[in-house]
Amino acid sequence: MTDAAAVRRDLHAHPELGFTEIRTAARVDTALRSLGWTVRSGSEVFDATGLPGLPEASVLEHSAGRALAEGVPEELVARFSGGHTAVVADLHGNRPGRKVALRFDMDALPITETSADDHRPHRQGFASGHPGVMHTCGHDGHVAIGLALAAALSTRDFPGSVRLLFQPAEEGVRGAQPMVAAGACADVDVLLAIHLAFGLPSGLLAPAATELIATSKYLVRFTGREAHAAKAPEQGRNALLAAATATLNLHALPRFAGAVTRVNVGRLQAGVAANVIAGAAELAYETRADTAEVAGELARRAELVVRAAAEMHEVEVELIRTGYATAATTDPAVAAALTSAAGGLAEVYATHPLGASDDASLLMRAVQESGGVAGYAIVGSDSPGPPHSPRFDVDEEVLPVAVSWLERAVQGGQW
Numbered sequence: 001m002t003d004a005a006a007v008r009r010d011l012h013a014h015p016e017l018g019f020t021e022i023r024t025a026a027r028v029d030t031a032l033r034s035l036g037w038t039v040r041s042g043s044e045v046f047d048a049t050g051l052p053g054l055p056e057a058s059v060l061e062h063s064a065g066r067a068l069a070e071g072v073p074e075e076l077v078a079r080f081s082g083g084h085t086a087v088v089a090d091l092h093g094n095r096p097g098r099k100v101a102l103r104f105d106m107d108a109l110p111i112t113e114t115s116a117d118d119h120r121p122h123r124q125g126f127a128s129g130h131p132g133v134m135h136t137c138g139h140d141g142h143v144a145i146g147l148a149l150a151a152a153l154s155t156r157d158f159p160g161s162v163r164l165l166f167q168p169a170e171e172g173v174r175g176a177q178p179m180v181a182a183g184a185c186a187d188v189d190v191l192l193a194i195h196l197a198f199g200l201p202s203g204l205l206a207p208a209a210t211e212l213i214a215t216s217k218y219l220v221r222f223t224g225r226e227a228h229a230a231k232a233p234e235q236g237r238n239a240l241l242a243a244a245t246a247t248l249n250l251h252a253l254p255r256f257a258g259a260v261t262r263v264n265v266g267r268l269q270a271g272v273a274a275n276v277i278a279g280a281a282e283l284a285y286e287t288r289a290d291t292a293e294v295a296g297e298l299a300r301r302a303e304l305v306v307r308a309a310a311e312m313h314e315v316e317v318e319l320i321r322t323g324y325a326t327a328a329t330t331d332p333a334v335a336a337a338l339t340s341a342a343g344g345l346a347e348v349y350a351t352h353p354l355g356a357s358d359d360a361s362l363l364m365r366a367v368q369e370s371g372g373v374a375g376y377a378i379v380g381s382d383s384p385g386p387p388h389s390p391r392f393d394v395d396e397e398v399l400p401v402a403v404s405w406l407e408r409a410v411q412g413g414q415w
């Protein structure tokens with residue numbers, strides 16, 4: 001087994017949700033320091049305080065306790081507690097050149113991994129040991145690739161300098177914005193993000209993913225008034241109905257001609273019992289679009305639906321945007337550099353549609369807007385199930401291919 005596969009299996013067995021990646025960040029931090037990289041981490045590079053997408057305090061505390069119990073040194077648990085789970089590492093090459101930053105996301109999803117006999121992580125003893133949490137988007141593989149790349153580059157045989165960005169909370173598109181705010185992209189000339197799989201099979205590399213679409217995620221809280229459902233229903237203010245009305249009408253928003261759009265209510269909770277008018281309801285929804293213009297208009301209409309549903313049922317409403325990502329495109333110079341670096345490693349598949357969102361787009365934008373170039377590439381990986389499903393798995397054979405690809409591109413320096 002390669003080192004990257006071993007790291008990936010360890011992370012796969014210990015998945016952590018966004019902003020609770022304490023064990024993962026500690027492992028990354030320790031490995032990078034031992035390889036000679038200049039590391040900044042925790043609140044040095046990331047201020048999670050008050051972020052709208054942060055989990056509740058009890059969740060953050062639980063994850064810190066779990067990391068301690070799993071052997072993470074106390075000092076590192078303290079460093080990464082409270083949602084400050086980012087790691088940034090820099091290394092100078094041995095000749096002049098540009099500053100290249102590579103983004104690797106670290107978080108898992110709230111999905112229960114299948115225990116089916118033919119699921120390899122289960123069969124080979126590295127399935128998730130954290131109930132209800134699973135690396136089902138390949139971010140375990142991303143971190144493994146990032147650390148193997150850090151080892152490969154530690155000889156400093158490359159032009160310019162390299163910055164590795166290990167990002168928390170890509171799921172829910174919550175982690176990139178605070179990294180940008182903390183200056184992760186300062187002076188960066190080239191920003192590169194990669195993703196495993198996404199429908200691209202093993203043996204193929206796509207240097208420039210298309211359809212990286214804009215998204216916003218929202219949390220909505222409706223607060224009404226509880227009342228006896230038979231004795232005095234008219235005295236209640238039904239938060240459940242407001243949430244249900246909002247849900248159906250969010251899904252009834254029109255499609256937009258000439259743009260790719262999505263709307264989804266993914267979570268809905270309300271009420272306490274059959275004989276009580278529900279006084280509280282909560283829902284989570286997202287909007288997506290492939291142009292900034294339509295993304296803005298879709299978000300506006302969705303908000304209108306939510307507020308009108310609240311008004312219709314005379315309940316209070318609180319609407320919080322918990323995360324967002326913009327649309328993004330790969331610069332031709334980056335695509336060309338990655339295409340030439342892929343020579344002999346794998347077949348190049350010029351453009352593969354991601355058809356999804358990734359807040360790496362915010363890092364890409366930050367670099368592009370200050371005169372640099374950026375790209376989003378996909379490393380093909382066969383999987384028995386799609387990403388975000390309980391049967392997803394990474395083809396570990398592709399991990400060293402991804403490392404070589406990125407290493408060559410960095411060494412080439414032809415961005």
Ligand SMILES: [Zn+2]
Pocket residue numbers: 137138139170195
């Ligand atoms: Zn992902």
